[in-house]
Amino acid sequence: MAGNIYAPTKAAADLAVRCYAKIYGLRAASCRWMNTYGPGDLNFSRIIPQSMRRFSRGEAGLIDGTDGTNILEMLHVRDMIAAYLRVAERLDEDDVRGEAFNFGGGAPLELRFVVSEAARAWNAANGQSIPEAPHITGPKVNSVKYLDISKAERVLSWKPQIPFFDGLQETAKWYARYFVG
Secondary structure, X not given: OOOOOHHHHXXXXXXXXXXXXXXXXXXXXXXXXXXXXXXXXXXXXOHHHHHHHHHHOOOOOEEOOOOOOOEEOXXXXXXXXXXXXXXXXXXXXXXXXXXXXXXXXXXXXXXXXXXXXXXXXXXXXXXXXXXXXXXXOOOOOOOXXXXXXXXXXXXXXOOOOXXXXXXXXXXXXXXXXXXXX
């Protein structure tokens, strides 16, 4: 077993919520989120905040521990909020209560593309010229497949609304305004 307890605890919580909903009728559902990003995020262990902090210092993006070909899906925080609300509004319905839904941006993206687009958004939003090609320090890694959001689209009539680059530009403006390297 890997030395990281994050994934098993997420899986256990997901299963517990679904069981309580099915067994005891609890009005609950599991929401599974892809990589979220947006203004106000100061968790610098995540790629977008980490990159924005580097850009604010005039540094290029950094991809450490991988060659950047691993696949991510990015979800803007406003799309995340809309998804939470959609689930909450429909918890009395049998096809929602006790179910699990995946939420993401709707497209698989390579990590190196994500960081390059973040640099491009920073430059567009702030009139700077941070190198768009990230510094890559790691070997090739096996990529985890991204989650399928079609159930959320079908059952909840939910789709992500924020185009990735637009969300990045909004995020870059926030970091430039409120965060100093």
